[in-house]
Amino acid sequence: MAVQGETIGLHIIVVGAGLAGLSAAISCALAGHSVTVLEAVKELAEVGAGLQVTPNGSRLLKAWGLPQRMWEQAAEPSQLTVHRYSGEVLAHEPDFDKNIRRKYGGPFLDLHRVDLQQALYERAKQLGVTFHLGERVQNVDSSVPSLTTTSGHEYHADLIVGADGLWSRTRECFLETADPPKPTGDLAYRIVLSLDQIKEPALQDRVRHPEVHFWIGPGCHAVGYSLKAGKMYNLVLLVPDDLPAGISKQPGNVEEMKLLFEGWDPVLTQLLGYVDKVDKWKLMHREELPSWINEANNFVLIGDSCHPMLPYLAQGANSSMEDGAALGTILKSVTNKQQLPSALHMFEKLRKVRSETIARETFKQRNDFHMEDGPEQEARDRIFSSQLGKEITGAFPSRWTCPVVQSWIYGYDAIAEAENVLKGSVFLNVKEKIILQKEVSALECDSEEGIQDQQLKSRGSGWKI
Numbered sequence: 001m002a003v004q005g006e007t008i009g010l011h012i013i014v015v016g017a018g019l020a021g022l023s024a025a026i027s028c029a030l031a032g033h034s035v036t037v038l039e040a041v042k043e044l045a046e047v048g049a050g051l052q053v054t055p056n057g058s059r060l061l062k063a064w065g066l067p068q069r070m071w072e073q074a075a076e077p078s079q080l081t082v083h084r085y086s087g088e089v090l091a092h093e094p095d096f097d098k099n100i101r102r103k104y105g106g107p108f109l110d111l112h113r114v115d116l117q118q119a120l121y122e123r124a125k126q127l128g129v130t131f132h133l134g135e136r137v138q139n140v141d142s143s144v145p146s147l148t149t150t151s152g153h154e155y156h157a158d159l160i161v162g163a164d165g166l167w168s169r170t171r172e173c174f175l176e177t178a179d180p181p182k183p184t185g186d187l188a189y190r191i192v193l194s195l196d197q198i199k200e201p202a203l204q205d206r207v208r209h210p211e212v213h214f215w216i217g218p219g220c221h222a223v224g225y226s227l228k229a230g231k232m233y234n235l236v237l238l239v240p241d242d243l244p245a246g247i248s249k250q251p252g253n254v255e256e257m258k259l260l261f262e263g264w265d266p267v268l269t270q271l272l273g274y275v276d277k278v279d280k281w282k283l284m285h286r287e288e289l290p291s292w293i294n295e296a297n298n299f300v301l302i303g304d305s306c307h308p309m310l311p312y313l314a315q316g317a318n319s320s321m322e323d324g325a326a327l328g329t330i331l332k333s334v335t336n337k338q339q340l341p342s343a344l345h346m347f348e349k350l351r352k353v354r355s356e357t358i359a360r361e362t363f364k365q366r367n368d369f370h371m372e373d374g375p376e377q378e379a380r381d382r383i384f385s386s387q388l389g390k391e392i393t394g395a396f397p398s399r400w401t402c403p404v405v406q407s408w409i410y411g412y413d414a415i416a417e418a419e420n421v422l423k424g425s426v427f428l429n430v431k432e433k434i435i436l437q438k439e440v441s442a443l444e445c446d447s448e449e450g451i452q453d454q455q456l457k458s459r460g461s462g463w464k465i
């Protein structure tokens with residue numbers, strides 16, 4: 001319900017052109033709002049490595065109509081295997097691609113980050129989203145709301161969406177204090193090998209025929225999968241953090257890296273033998289916030305700015321896209337600024353618990369993959385071996401194929417969940433809320449049982465939000 005003369009499309013500023021920001025920009029533009037994206041870098045360059053888009057993410061990409069070129073660059077793994085660091089198979093799912101599509105209605109894709117980012121960027125521009133690159137946020141004034149950038153420009157909006165990642169400036173503006181992320185105790189070596197770098201024919205064949213392989217061992221694990229339609233191979237090595245305090249990324253020493261995996265599966269060590277340079281990335285996390293929404297209800301955080309995740313379940317990117325999808329879907333029913341508080345709190349209620357629970361689950365996966373050799377590891381491996389070659393039932397040490405965790409993560413549909421919430425809700429503007437509150441107060445004084453519930457239900461549930 002809109003007050004006469006106030007029906008508008010919102011002007012939304014999204015800070016950050018990463019996966020969360022681009023997803024929010026697309027979803028909000030599809031909802032009929034005007035969207036401007038501010039990004040600190042001067043160009044969206046060809047940087048990054050691989051990422052895994054699970055069905056809860058790939059279904060969103062399909063719904064948004066991303067360019068065919070992106071789908072052609074994806075690799076869809078036909079098998080998923082977990083190895084003990086010696087190479088022994090602990091878990092194996094053949095026909096992984098077929099099983100995933102059958103169960104969840106969308107593919108599990110391995111993509112180079114730049115292919116996904118560029119596809120989202122292209123789609124956002126098609127929808128009329130305006131981009132300002134090279135604009136780093138300096139301050140956010142939620143009383144307007146507006147933001148200023150380090151270049152001296154000022155931007156005004158009805159809603160500001162902070163989607164500027166782990167090292168978020170908007171989060172600091174939101175909290176009105178410096179708030180650096182905290183180390184997790186792990187770091188990642190990120191490696192991308194082209195097909196011509198890999199000289200062994202058997203390994204080249206593995207790259208051309210995509211699969212996902214995990215190697216798990218004491219304090220470390222590694223994951224490998226194909227990219228670029230089988231023309232590149234992505235390796236991520238997760239190891240204890242030895243970077244100095246205050247350093248989040250620096251070039252790594254290749255020989256030092258190889259030494260960490262000495263004695264591991266020969267397939268893995270042979271792949272590492274082709275590496276000629278590598279970077280080390282400190283893995284960071286954030287404390288959970290009491291709320292993602294400011295008191296003025298015109299500034300919201302999404303993605304890594306409020307719920308960064310360890311990469312151990314590949315849900316950082318997927319959860320960020322879920323945030324964008326849910327935000328835009330809920331905002332499509334907003335027709336004036338007075339409805340924003342209800343809409344934003346609905347968004348937060350829908351997304352906060354799920355995202356933070358997944359973030360905590362990533363730490364649990366680290367514990368199960370990084371066990372030191374001993375009784376606990378032996379008990380874990382007995383669970384693995386007891387279900388090898390069988391349909392897995394119950395809780396399982398690898399959440400990638402655990403029927404409990406996998407279905408909870410992969411089966412989630414952010415758009416459908418937001419639409420379901422909308423079906424039972426109405427957005428009320430300020431004047432309507434005042435009228436309704438007066439009616440509620442009057443009803444509370446009425447001694448006749450049942451009148452209050454009956455009249456409140458007749459208005460829908462939006463008043464509660």
